[in-house]
Amino acid sequence: SHRFWDTQPVPKMSTLITKEEKVEQGPIDPIKTVEEVRQTPYNLPDSLEWVSVDIFDDEWINEVYMLLTENYVEDDDSLFRFDYSIPFLRWALTPEGYIRDWHVGVAVKGKKKLVGFITGIPAIVNVYGSPIRMAEINFLCVFKKYRANRLAPVLIKEVTRRVNITGGWQAVYTAGVVLPTPIAQARYYHRSLDPVKLVEIGFTRFGHNLNKARAQKLYRLPENPLIPGVRPFQDKDVTVVHRLLMDYLQRFSLYIEFAESDVRHFFAPQEDVIYSYVVENEAGVVTDFFSFYSLPSSVLKNPKHKKLRAAYAYYVIPNAHSLLDIFKDMLILAKSKQFDVFNALDIMDNMEVFKELKFGIGDGNLQYYLYNWRSRPMVPAQVGIVLV
Ligand code: EN5
Structure with a gap:
């Protein structure tokens, strides 16, 4: 019942239950080269277009802020919703060496109206002693009225593609929900x-x-x-x-x-x-x-x-x-x-x-x-x- 995640290089849920003592550490997908990565953005519905959001542009960061305050993570009873501030978003998304292309938006064509967002920042992540170049993925958000259009999988595939074309093949992320398959x-x-x-x-x-x-x-x-x-x-x-x-x-x-x-x-x-x-x-x-x-x-x-x-x-x-x-x-x-x-x-x-x-x-x-x-x-x- 994970139509999207079943197509992705993540461990199957069953691997968590069997708790094998010896799990081979390493990539799940066969090793690729940058040349093999798709060069064009994924297709979107005709009315929508990709934008690389300029976090320092006041109008765009304000759009990001509005999208998130109105549509991002809530608690189980919908009493509270995260309200990340604009200075906070700038801080979180612009460490030295950040890649503007990894601040991915989906906008209504020709308008400064964001309906989807996902971000990555580069980091070296150490997993059981191995340092690995990763993207830290965060702020995946789809406008409530656009849910059920399966935009989240396209956002995830597009940010993956943009990380891949820089030679990055791994990512770390967190979520409140259970997906295939938590490491912790x-x-x-x-x-x-x-x-x-x-x-x-x-x-x-x-x-x-x-x-x-x-x-x-x-x-x-x-x-x-x-x-x-x-x-x-x-x-x-x-x-x-x-x-x-x-x-x-x-x-x-x-x-x-x-x-x-x-x-x-x-x-x-x-x-x-x-x-x-x-x-x-x-x-x-x-x-x-x-x-x-x-x-x-x-x-x-x-x-x-x-x-x-x-x-x-x-x-x-x-x-x-x-x-x-x-x-x-x-x-x-x-x-x-x-x-x-x-x-x-x-x-x-x-x-x-x-x-x-x-x-x-x-x-x-x-x-x-x-x-x-x-x-x-x-x-x-x-x-x-x-x-x-
Ligand atoms: C980003 N990549 O559920 C993903 N918050 O406990 C972010 N509960 O605030 C994912 N439901 O327990 C974030 N009060 C996932 C978290 C999403 C937000 C969320 C929880 C975390 C939360 C509060 C409020 C619950 C309201 C009803 C909660 C009880 C606190 C109490 C304090 C005194 C001692 C007993 C417990």
Whole structure:
């Protein structure tokens, strides 16, 4: 019943169940050369055309923003929908060496009206010790009125073609839904920062023995970080943070091999986009690093609130301090910046801190996938990639 995915170089679902001990790692499709790749874009209905979206063009990024705020990912009960901001999209899609052609749109012919979108950025992804050139695929979205037209498969094939013509054959992506075939299945956890608002919008319930006053007390946090020497990440920290990050990520079975330029791009703080901090000790040495990103959601049917302000754990490198102390300071900083909730996945070592810091399990999953790369499935604790 996967008409499209059955035609694609992804493992069959059954391979997950049989859990063979020895899974041969490597490409699923026979090796091709760039010359063999189709040179022309895939066909679209007559009324539609391909566009390479210029993320720095205000009109086009606004079209992308509108498409996503109105049509992108919702929770299971359609109470919330992701509201990625324009500065966030620019940040996520333009690391050094990004390829404009991989920001693929489908527009109504002759009009600046987007009805479909998918993106890729280049990355070196390490899978069980092997570094592989991959595209990180994200923001696949089809306008609600155009669903059932089978546009998503064409978007996926077209971005694949554009990656292939640059000599790229593998990709990594995540989704809330189960497709053939996840390499890992992660779970969202949530930590209330403004429990009263979260109840008002239906994000959580007070439940047993927890009224408004008790909830406010339970989730109260100090105003300032507790670790001495916490300060925002600066450009001068790039080299040392790059080293800390790569030394740390090597412990996982799936991680991105960041370049220094990626560290500079992805961790330079930007209000309402990305918050990054280092711990600098008394000797002036940077010992730890942590970061979280801002991804609000539209509250879809509430008279009082229109936005949920959510912070998401990004890359966290404990070193001189414990993961618990670092997560606690992330909660404190997120609260001081008026976030309503702090979200994190059960990947890396995050599970260690959830109970003590009063995170609760969410109703959403995040499935991790590789395209055209066969490899053994892994548990969330082996996953070292956070896709935004
Ligand atoms: C991009 N390549 O389902 C793909 N979010 O748990 C992105 N639930 O917010 C795919 N349903 O559990 C993203 N509150 C997939 C995720 C899509 C969005 C999604 C979930 C993640 C979520 C909330 C709200 C549920 C509303 C009803 C949730 C409970 C929190 C509570 C806090 C206090 C302690 C107990 C739990």
